[in-house]
Amino acid sequence: xxxxxxxxxxxxxxxxKDYEKLFSYFGMRPFDEVxxxxxxxxxxxxxxxxxxxxGHRDFEMVLDCLKSGSRFTILxxxxxSGKMHFGHKMLIDQVIYYQGLGAEIFLAIADVEAYxxxxxxxxxxxxxxxxxxxxxxxxxxxNAKGLHIYFQxxxxxxxxxxxxxxxxKVTMAELTAIYGEDLEPAKIVSVLTQAADILxxxxxxxxxxxxxxxxxxxxxxxHLRLTRDIADRFSNELGLTRPAAxxxxxxxxxxxxxxxxxxxxxxxxxxxxxxxxxxxLMASLTGGRAxxxxxxxxxxxxxxxxxxxxxxxxxxxxxxxxxxxxxxxRNGSMLCGECKLATAERLRKFLEDHQERLKxxxxxxxxxxxxxxx
Amino acid sequence: xxxxxxxxxxxxxxxxKDYEKLFSYFGMRPFDEVxxxxxxxxxxxxxxxxxxxxGHRDFEMVLDCLKSGSRFTILxxxxxSGKMHFGHKMLIDQVIYYQGLGAEIFLAIADVEAYxxxxxxxxxxxxxxxxxxxxxxxxxxxNAKGLHIYFQxxxxxxxxxxxxxxxxKVTMAELTAIYGEDLEPAKIVSVLTQAADILxxxxxxxxxxxxxxxxxxxxxxxHLRLTRDIADRFSNELGLTRPAAxxxxxxxxxxxxxxxxxxxxxxxxxxxxxxxxxxxLMASLTGGRAxxxxxxxxxxxxxxxxxxxxxxxxxxxxxxxxxxxxxxxRNGSMLCGECKLATAERLRKFLEDHQERLKxxxxxxxxxxxxxxx
Numbered sequence: 001x002x003x004x005x006x007x008x009x010x011x012x013x014x015x016x017k018d019y020e021k022l023f024s025y026f027g028m029r030p031f032d033e034v035x036x037x038x039x040x041x042x043x044x045x046x047x048x049x050x051x052x053x054x055g056h057r058d059f060e061m062v063l064d065c066l067k068s069g070s071r072f073t074i075l076x077x078x079x080x081s082g083k084m085h086f087g088h089k090m091l092i093d094q095v096i097y098y099q100g101l102g103a104e105i106f107l108a109i110a111d112v113e114a115y116x117x118x119x120x121x122x123x124x125x126x127x128x129x130x131x132x133x134x135x136x137x138x139x140x141x142x143n144a145k146g147l148h149i150y151f152q153x154x155x156x157x158x159x160x161x162x163x164x165x166x167x168x169k170v171t172m173a174e175l176t177a178i179y180g181e182d183l184e185p186a187k188i189v190s191v192l193t194q195a196a197d198i199l200x201x202x203x204x205x206x207x208x209x210x211x212x213x214x215x216x217x218x219x220x221x222x223h224l225r226l227t228r229d230i231a232d233r234f235s236n237e238l239g240l241t242r243p244a245a246x247x248x249x250x251x252x253x254x255x256x257x258x259x260x261x262x263x264x265x266x267x268x269x270x271x272x273x274x275x276x277x278x279x280x281l282m283a284s285l286t287g288g289r290a291x292x293x294x295x296x297x298x299x300x301x302x303x304x305x306x307x308x309x310x311x312x313x314x315x316x317x318x319x320x321x322x323x324x325x326x327x328x329x330r331n332g333s334m335l336c337g338e339c340k341l342a343t344a345e346r347l348r349k350f351l352e353d354h355q356e357r358l359k360x361x362x363x364x365x366x367x368x369x370x371x372x373x374x
Numbered sequence: 375x376x377x378x379x380x381x382x383x384x385x386x387x388x389x390x391k392d393y394e395k396l397f398s399y400f401g402m403r404p405f406d407e408v409x410x411x412x413x414x415x416x417x418x419x420x421x422x423x424x425x426x427x428x429g430h431r432d433f434e435m436v437l438d439c440l441k442s443g444s445r446f447t448i449l450x451x452x453x454x455s456g457k458m459h460f461g462h463k464m465l466i467d468q469v470i471y472y473q474g475l476g477a478e479i480f481l482a483i484a485d486v487e488a489y490x491x492x493x494x495x496x497x498x499x500x501x502x503x504x505x506x507x508x509x510x511x512x513x514x515x516x517n518a519k520g521l522h523i524y525f526q527x528x529x530x531x532x533x534x535x536x537x538x539x540x541x542x543k544v545t546m547a548e549l550t551a552i553y554g555e556d557l558e559p560a561k562i563v564s565v566l567t568q569a570a571d572i573l574x575x576x577x578x579x580x581x582x583x584x585x586x587x588x589x590x591x592x593x594x595x596x597h598l599r600l601t602r603d604i605a606d607r608f609s610n611e612l613g614l615t616r617p618a619a620x621x622x623x624x625x626x627x628x629x630x631x632x633x634x635x636x637x638x639x640x641x642x643x644x645x646x647x648x649x650x651x652x653x654x655l656m657a658s659l660t661g662g663r664a665x666x667x668x669x670x671x672x673x674x675x676x677x678x679x680x681x682x683x684x685x686x687x688x689x690x691x692x693x694x695x696x697x698x699x700x701x702x703x704r705n706g707s708m709l710c711g712e713c714k715l716a717t718a719e720r721l722r723k724f725l726e727d728h729q730e731r732l733k734x735x736x737x738x739x740x741x742x743x744x745x746x747x748x
Binding site: 112115116119152153154155156157158160161163164165167168170171172175183184185186188189190192193203238372374 | 486489490493526527528529530531532534535537538539541542544545546549557558559560562563564566567577612746748
């Protein structure tokens with residue numbers, strides 16, 4: 001057990017390479033233990049099939065819903081603070097998958113956090129939310145029908161009431177233990193707001209009780225832990241229950257390290273011009289060796305390669321095809337240049353199709369949600 | 375100038391005997407300097423006429439509105455955490471007065487603070503709000519017509535958006551400087567909510583801009599200082615301007631010290647049974663001397679007497695009559711027993727009339743405001 005604190009900063013989006021600590025220190029469970037049962041409900045989406053979803057909490061509740069036909073809902077938040085890239089796509093691919101299994105989707109636009117914590121202007125926040133995130137979500141296949149989508153700053157009073165009530169049963173001591181000492185009022189408000197995002201679909205005012213599942217990146221676990229505690233504290237008063245959660249790894253950045261919105265060369269955005277995207281791909285780090293000769297001899301390292309990861313999690317749906325790419329890399333028969341050219345073709349095709357769909361989905365996005373007027 | 379901090383705790387409701395420090399340290403102004411001009415707009419209410427309103431900030435803005443016929447509004451909050459007593463009546467008497475001068479009235483039911491900071495149950499909060507405060511306000515003469523009345527937990531999204539936006543431009547450093555170190559999330563949310571209470575009537579969404587005046591007890595000045603600073607920070611973004619404020623002293627408690635909701639013998643509630651009220655009055659401390667002989671010789675001290683104060687601020691409207699009481703006490707010709715009996719008759723008459731009006735106003739109160747359903 002740890003003596004010193006192992007603290008995750010959900011605002012810094014650290015690369016959680018040692019995420020196994022989340023299992024031993026914080027009670028997260030490996031997703032492996034539930035994935036077999038999930039398979040029986042149909043084809044898994046790439047992030048799950050290719051192992052990017054590594055952890056969960058109480059996913060058994062979702063399996064129970066699937067077995068019994070009980071209602072369940074996905075709550076997902078989007079942070080409209082920049083362009084939407086392939087790292088973000090991993091999340092929405094899961095959401096679309098659960099929607100296909102019958103889940104209702106609640107989509108929270110985290111404009112309060114984008115404005116208050118990340119200090120963006122109100123205009124930029126609305127623009128990113130609709131033209132980047134929501135439009136891309138739709139173009140990727142999210143069904144607009146029955147979608148519950150809202151700006152945190154423009155929602156219903158029962159949702160705001162939850163924030164107010166939650167404040168009573170949360171202490172500064174626990175917030176600083178979870179998030180660190182430098183908690184400003186905007187972060188406190190944002191954290192309580194996220195708890196309301198996650199738990200409000202359980203209220204009768206929002207369509208009646210349903211099991212909530214929150215698929216997130218590993219770095220968001222602090223919010224989930226707090227929210228699950230809050231749910232316990234309001235189980236009698238409001239009938240709330242703990243949400244389930246799944247956790248995915250971060251996508252590798254093209255320049256090494258994490259794919260990060262603040263480093264444009266590290267990611268390919270879904271709205272990037274296609275030639276620009278291909279250029280970034282061709283300049284990407286790979287799992288290749290120092291020389292062609294060495295690579296032919298030793299083979300490449302696909303499991304450390306951002307290009308292979310892009311194929312695995314986004315561009316190559318066929319398992320046999322992906323296995324072949326992996327094998328040809330490992331045995332040195334396909335070098336990085338050749339692989340990148342083939343990947344570039346897949347990327348080009350994907351983005352062409354996607355950006356064609358985007359033309360109409362940008363218009364649809366505007367009609368789905370009322371934007372705050374200040 | 376002070377070297378050590380002079381800090382007011384708005385949640386402790388201290389007796390601010392040395393309130394003159396508020397003038398020298400915090401820039402509050404004496405109300406004397408504006409009261410003459412206010413007189414020209416008609417008869418002043420007792421709390422102003424009898425000197426209980428001692429300070430102000432920017433009251434000149436209100437005078438300007440009265441002169442030019444511009445709109446102004448009163449924002450007043452009620453804390454539904456117990457019975458409404460004569461100390462609270464001082465505030466609503468001022469509100470009713472300004473309503474008579476043409477002010478729109480915004481009445482915030484501070485259920486978020488009552489629940490989150492004072493830890494009352496949701497049911498008690500709603501009960502106190504309607505059956506104690508709002509019903510008494512109406513029975514005292516507040517005109518329900520055009521009244522904007524709301525529970526903090528059951529209002530409009532633009533109001534909640536203000537809370538979220540304010541959070542961005544408020545720091546923990548300034549909150550702890552104003553309120554002290556032991557700020558829990560419930561207090562932080564409550565403080566931001568109060569700023570939204572005070573400033574939201576300026577927004578176009580709530581009837582368009584109007585000058586806001588907040589009449590409060592002296593201990594509430596920290597909230598006003600913070601809110602005025604917040605208004606400055608959002609003057610460009612939202613067009614907010616500083617609210618004006620007036621400050622009244624606390625009523626003396628019948629048992630000495632401050633009149634306090636947590637000490638039932640210290641106050642007379644407007645819904646107390648009349649015999650019970652008279653009993654409390656007859657048991658009250660006075661400004662009398664140790665013996666009747668001494669009092670005949672030296673005279674009483676009406677300016678230190680809770681019974682005289684009750685007459686002055688609530689029961690005796692006629693100035694000449696009050697002056698006579700004061701004089702007969704000072705010169706020793708009327709002793710406390712006689713004065714109390716006369717006061718008891720006034721109190722009985724007042725409460726009989728008031729509680730008769732209360733029968734209908736309790737019903738009206740329920741129709742004026744939508745109560746939160748959880």
